[in-house]
Amino acid sequence: MTETIEAVARGVREGRLDPVELAEHALRRAEEAAALGCVVHLDASYALRSARDVARSRQGALAGVPLLVKEIIEVAGMPHRCGSRVFAGRIADTDAEVVQRARAAGAVVIGLSHTHEFAYGCTGTSNVEGPCRNPRDPSRMTGGSSSGSAAAVAAGIVPLALGTDTAGSVRIPAALCGVVGVKPARETLPRGGVFPLSTSLDHVGVLAGSVADARYAVEALSGGRRTGRIGPPRLGVLTNPEPHDNAADVAVVYEQTVERLIAAGATTVGVRLPEWARFTTASLDLQGPEAAAAHAETFPLLADDYQPDVRERLLAAAEVPGWRYVLASQLAAALTAETDQVLSTVDAVVLPTVPITAPLLGAVHAEVASGRHSVRDLLLRNNRMANVTGHPALSLPMPTPGRPAGLQLIAADDHRLFAVAEWVDRIINNREGHQ
Amino acid sequence: MTETIEAVARGVREGRLDPVELAEHALRRAEEAAALGCVVHLDASYALRSARDVARSRQGALAGVPLLVKEIIEVAGMPHRCGSRVFAGRIADTDAEVVQRARAAGAVVIGLSHTHEFAYGCTGTSNVEGPCRNPRDPSRMTGGSSSGSAAAVAAGIVPLALGTDTAGSVRIPAALCGVVGVKPARETLPRGGVFPLSTSLDHVGVLAGSVADARYAVEALSGGRRTGRIGPPRLGVLTNPEPHDNAADVAVVYEQTVERLIAAGATTVGVRLPEWARFTTASLDLQGPEAAAAHAETFPLLADDYQPDVRERLLAAAEVPGWRYVLASQLAAALTAETDQVLSTVDAVVLPTVPITAPLLGAVHAEVASGRHSVRDLLLRNNRMANVTGHPALSLPMPTPGRPAGLQLIAADDHRLFAVAEWVDRIINNREGHQ
Numbered sequence: 001m002t003e004t005i006e007a008v009a010r011g012v013r014e015g016r017l018d019p020v021e022l023a024e025h026a027l028r029r030a031e032e033a034a035a036l037g038c039v040v041h042l043d044a045s046y047a048l049r050s051a052r053d054v055a056r057s058r059q060g061a062l063a064g065v066p067l068l069v070k071e072i073i074e075v076a077g078m079p080h081r082c083g084s085r086v087f088a089g090r091i092a093d094t095d096a097e098v099v100q101r102a103r104a105a106g107a108v109v110i111g112l113s114h115t116h117e118f119a120y121g122c123t124g125t126s127n128v129e130g131p132c133r134n135p136r137d138p139s140r141m142t143g144g145s146s147s148g149s150a151a152a153v154a155a156g157i158v159p160l161a162l163g164t165d166t167a168g169s170v171r172i173p174a175a176l177c178g179v180v181g182v183k184p185a186r187e188t189l190p191r192g193g194v195f196p197l198s199t200s201l202d203h204v205g206v207l208a209g210s211v212a213d214a215r216y217a218v219e220a221l222s223g224g225r226r227t228g229r230i231g232p233p234r235l236g237v238l239t240n241p242e243p244h245d246n247a248a249d250v251a252v253v254y255e256q257t258v259e260r261l262i263a264a265g266a267t268t269v270g271v272r273l274p275e276w277a278r279f280t281t282a283s284l285d286l287q288g289p290e291a292a293a294a295h296a297e298t299f300p301l302l303a304d305d306y307q308p309d310v311r312e313r314l315l316a317a318a319e320v321p322g323w324r325y326v327l328a329s330q331l332a333a334a335l336t337a338e339t340d341q342v343l344s345t346v347d348a349v350v351l352p353t354v355p356i357t358a359p360l361l362g363a364v365h366a367e368v369a370s371g372r373h374s375v376r377d378l379l380l381r382n383n384r385m386a387n388v389t390g391h392p393a394l395s396l397p398m399p400t401p402g403r404p405a406g407l408q409l410i411a412a413d414d415h416r417l418f419a420v421a422e423w424v425d426r427i428i429n430n431r432e433g434h435q
Numbered sequence: 436m437t438e439t440i441e442a443v444a445r446g447v448r449e450g451r452l453d454p455v456e457l458a459e460h461a462l463r464r465a466e467e468a469a470a471l472g473c474v475v476h477l478d479a480s481y482a483l484r485s486a487r488d489v490a491r492s493r494q495g496a497l498a499g500v501p502l503l504v505k506e507i508i509e510v511a512g513m514p515h516r517c518g519s520r521v522f523a524g525r526i527a528d529t530d531a532e533v534v535q536r537a538r539a540a541g542a543v544v545i546g547l548s549h550t551h552e553f554a555y556g557c558t559g560t561s562n563v564e565g566p567c568r569n570p571r572d573p574s575r576m577t578g579g580s581s582s583g584s585a586a587a588v589a590a591g592i593v594p595l596a597l598g599t600d601t602a603g604s605v606r607i608p609a610a611l612c613g614v615v616g617v618k619p620a621r622e623t624l625p626r627g628g629v630f631p632l633s634t635s636l637d638h639v640g641v642l643a644g645s646v647a648d649a650r651y652a653v654e655a656l657s658g659g660r661r662t663g664r665i666g667p668p669r670l671g672v673l674t675n676p677e678p679h680d681n682a683a684d685v686a687v688v689y690e691q692t693v694e695r696l697i698a699a700g701a702t703t704v705g706v707r708l709p710e711w712a713r714f715t716t717a718s719l720d721l722q723g724p725e726a727a728a729a730h731a732e733t734f735p736l737l738a739d740d741y742q743p744d745v746r747e748r749l750l751a752a753a754e755v756p757g758w759r760y761v762l763a764s765q766l767a768a769a770l771t772a773e774t775d776q777v778l779s780t781v782d783a784v785v786l787p788t789v790p791i792t793a794p795l796l797g798a799v800h801a802e803v804a805s806g807r808h809s810v811r812d813l814l815l816r817n818n819r820m821a822n823v824t825g826h827p828a829l830s831l832p833m834p835t836p837g838r839p840a841g842l843q844l845i846a847a848d849d850h851r852l853f854a855v856a857e858w859v860d861r862i863i864n865n866r867e868g869h870q
């Protein structure tokens with residue numbers, strides 16, 4: 001699919017494109033790509049019924065756009081299994097708020113996409129159905145937890161998928177699969193009907209093939225207004241050490257990308273965000289108690305039904321004392337104020353989304369400049385900040401002949417984020433056709 | 436002092452009363468009543484300087500009204516010891532927000548009143564200076580934690596004192612000392628500059644000699660508008676079991692009081708609030724982690740300097756797991772909605788503030804209809820609800836020849852609470868002169 005989502009929906013509204021054919025194409029692609037494991041529930045009859053409805057109404061900003069929904073987000077009548085044996089047999093009664101909006105805008109849900117169990121993991125490897133596989137190399141992981149949504153967009157099954165992001169769960173698989181993932185500001189997309197991981201940190205986001213598509217979709221789902229292009233932005237390059245501690249392949253492509261942006265007219269300034277360690281403390285001490293609370297009814301009864309890594313995480317989460325949670329809330333407020341201050345001086349900050357490219361399935365450690373670290377720590381490292389503060393953040397692919405690598409942008413508000421990201425995407429990915 | 440606060444302030448503004456004489460009277464009364472231990476810091480030079488300023492300006496709704504401030508509330512230049520050896524030597528740099536407002540309204544701060552150490556106890560017995568004694572019988576406790584503020588009003592030292600209430604800390608000592616204590620709605624009086632016990636539950640409140648005085652003071656401190664009398668109210672009598680499980684003396688006076696209100700025209704209806712056990716869970720699981728967080732810097736270093744009961748409480752508080760705190764926040768939201776619903780059907784609910792009268796200092800257990808319970812549990816029992824929900828609540832004395840007993844009113848908003856409470860106070864305490 002090379003047309004933009006906006007053009008597809010226009011084609012449907014104007015009768016030039018048939019939503020039933022679009023749905024059939026997506027269903028066929030999903031069958032062909034079944035070995036990736038990115039679609040955990042494919043519902044042809046539901047999809048075709050929706051498509052026929054749209055064919056009649058020919059309305060909506062997302063008219064006829066095939067959509068996959070991360071399986072922790074409720075779609076009425078479809079399983080609400082959250083990737084887990086623990087929720088086996090659960091069927092959603094109602095659509096999550098964001099799904100209601102998508103359907104009201106004419107999107108055609110074709111099924112549910114793979115999640116790391118209960119969204120509680122960043123590798124996309126733990127699910128009652130098995131791991132999700134990276135379309136660029138099925139021996140490698142997708143990252144997660146919105147594993148299936150990123151992989152399905154990368155595999156050309158759908159042009160748009162819904163995900164969630166608590167510590168990077170949209171941006172990490174976007175980076176590893178070579179697509180765009182955006183976590184808009186905390187209140188942009190509603191969380192009703194999404195199974196919580198961490199109520200303070202959870203964000204709903206989207207995965208798409210380009211920044212223009214992601215922006216168009218977020219605006220369609222939130223009622224936000226589309227605005228014009230901007231000129232070359234003022235970019236904050238972080239002086240914190242972590243964004244410069246990358247695997248060799250990521251380091252090269254990141255450096256080339258920043259140079260290309262400067263060559264195209266961007267201004268760069270050194271800025272410093274608060275120390276990563278403070279963001280990590282806030283993130284973990286909020287997430288643990290909130291995750292343990294979300295599972296307080298099921299975990300004591302069904303601990304053995306959880307995937308081993310998620311079980312271990314929940315056991316540790318239950319041990320975080322309440323006073324640390326309270327201090328973490330206060331810390332998050334302080335970090336938000338400090339980050340606001342930094343972001344007010346630039347159009348966006350830029351950093352690698354993830355310091356490594358997709359590891360092999362089963363890999364536990366990976367190498368960056370400073371040495372060997374756990375894959376999990378590396379995937380999460382540059383992503384927790386924007387969930388603690390609620391600022392919008394986005395990952396877009398950097399041009400590389402090798403495995404995909406993502407460039408992350410973080411900005412003060414959605415409008416500025418998308419404006420800068422569209423400019424960057426145009427420059428580095430030659431998306432002239434996309435305006 | 437038999438005049439209302441309103442009349443005193445008017446007298447000062449009109450030049451008929453001298454604020455210096457009022458301050459001298461309060462200082463003298465404080466010296467005479469020193470054995471009660473209710474004033475922990477008396478500052479004659481500060482008081483007389485303030486009084487002279489007011490004598491010149493002759494302005495403000497509280498012009499010349501002598502005031503005591505609970506020692507966990509900062510008054511610039513005075514000790515900020517919070518009743519504790521841990522804060523020995525601390526001097527406040529600035530006035531707490533509520534003190535700024537009081538001083539701007541012309542109130543004359545004469546000093547600081549006794550608190551249970553860090554407001555973390557309901558008996559008023561633990562303070563580096565020793566216990567506070569009940570003016571009606573110095574062998575008995577005042578209740579707490581706003582022990583000194585209630586006792587000072589009861590002893591006629593000041594007509595008005597500031598307190599705080601996290602689980603009953605204004606209402607309990609008001610009931611045991613025979614004065615009026617009000618904890619207005621959560622956002623009515625600002626908490627800046629008040630040492631926190633539990634940020635979710637803390638309220639600033641006032642202690643005064645009558646409902647009219649308490650109302651006038653709260654309105655002066657919050658900028659609220661005074662409104663007229665109401666007719667006989669519709670009162671909710673609780674069908675929950677706890678408000679009917681009282682010591683014999685409290686049971687008799689409570690029954691007589693309700694009968695007198697009905698005879699005067701009040702309508703009563705049976706209503707049921709959520710179960711006390713749920714309020715207790717929410718209160719304890721919010722308070723513990725928040726208290727432990729407030730002491731996270733000092734407690735590990737100075738545990739031995741805390742009073743034994745507070746030390747024990749902080750040790751237990753540090754053990755509450757974060758997930759229970761998270762569930763308690765959710766529970767508090769549910770309880771607030773359920774209580775809103777109940778309060779929307781009546782003008783106020785009525786119940787005994789405390790099921791016992793003031794125990795002897797040192798008493799650990801007391802008797803009610805259902806048997807022997809800990810004094811602490813009995814004092815707190817009927818008071819936690821309004822802190823969990825943030826609804827305004829007030830205790831006023833019921834007429835009795837014996838030891839004081841308080842009638843608690845809880846209402847949907849401050850306006851309704853005060854209107855009902857003034858009507859009740861007029862009927863049961865013959866306050867005709869107070870309008």
